Amino acid sequence: MEIGSGSGSSNKAIPESVMEAVRRTSGNMDEVKANLEEFLSYCNTETLSRMEPLERAQALFLVAKATTTLFALRLRCKGIDPDDHPVKKELERLDLYQEKLQRSMDLHKEQRKSMREISRGGSPRIKYSDRSLQKKRKYQASEKQSVRAAAQEFLEKAARELLGDNKNGVKGPLQPEDSDDDVIILD
Numbered sequence: 001m002e003i004g005s006g007s008g009s010s011n012k013a014i015p016e017s018v019m020e021a022v023r024r025t026s027g028n029m030d031e032v033k034a035n036l037e038e039f040l041s042y043c044n045t046e047t048l049s050r051m052e053p054l055e056r057a058q059a060l061f062l063v064a065k066a067t068t069t070l071f072a073l074r075l076r077c078k079g080i081d082p083d084d085h086p087v088k089k090e091l092e093r094l095d096l097y098q099e100k101l102q103r104s105m106d107l108h109k110e111q112r113k114s115m116r117e118i119s120r121g122g123s124p125r126i127k128y129s130d131r132s133l134q135k136k137r138k139y140q141a142s143e144k145q146s147v148r149a150a151a152q153e154f155l156e157k158a159a160r161e162l163l164g165d166n167k168n169g170v171k172g173p174l175q176p177e178d179s180d181d182d183v184i185i186l187d
Helices: 008-013 017-041 047-052 052-077 088-121 147-163
Strands: none
Touching: 017 052, 047 052, 052 088
């Protein structure tokens, strides 16, 4: 499509700076179309399934962002303000996802960096003998009972609370009382 070609009288009505901006915009639109078509050709299920989850999320985010941005641009070209259209909520939602994706990517980079440092032996080791880094304990080691003894004590207490003292051989919290007046004998 050639913009600005034709009779010379139509060009005089539109300033040259406007026509240059239209030509630049048209060229940019052609470039966006070509790049978007190429990008979408890579976004098939086979290609996406081979990507790492973070890369796949980034690719799908870019498709959503491009689609929404192009739709907002289309609204502007029609004279509709995207701020007064429901697409604004979608753009805000995408901004939140972009922040989350960026945090995930930063975290992923930090994890990879620390893994490299660990594999190289470059990360500083924590000295467990250093008293300033140790947690303060609720009980001193001499007062602390073993885990097995504490678990056994807990289970015995729970059994007493749930089963009672089990005089009648009936288990559970609802046990008959020891009164002889309430005894009913069935034949």
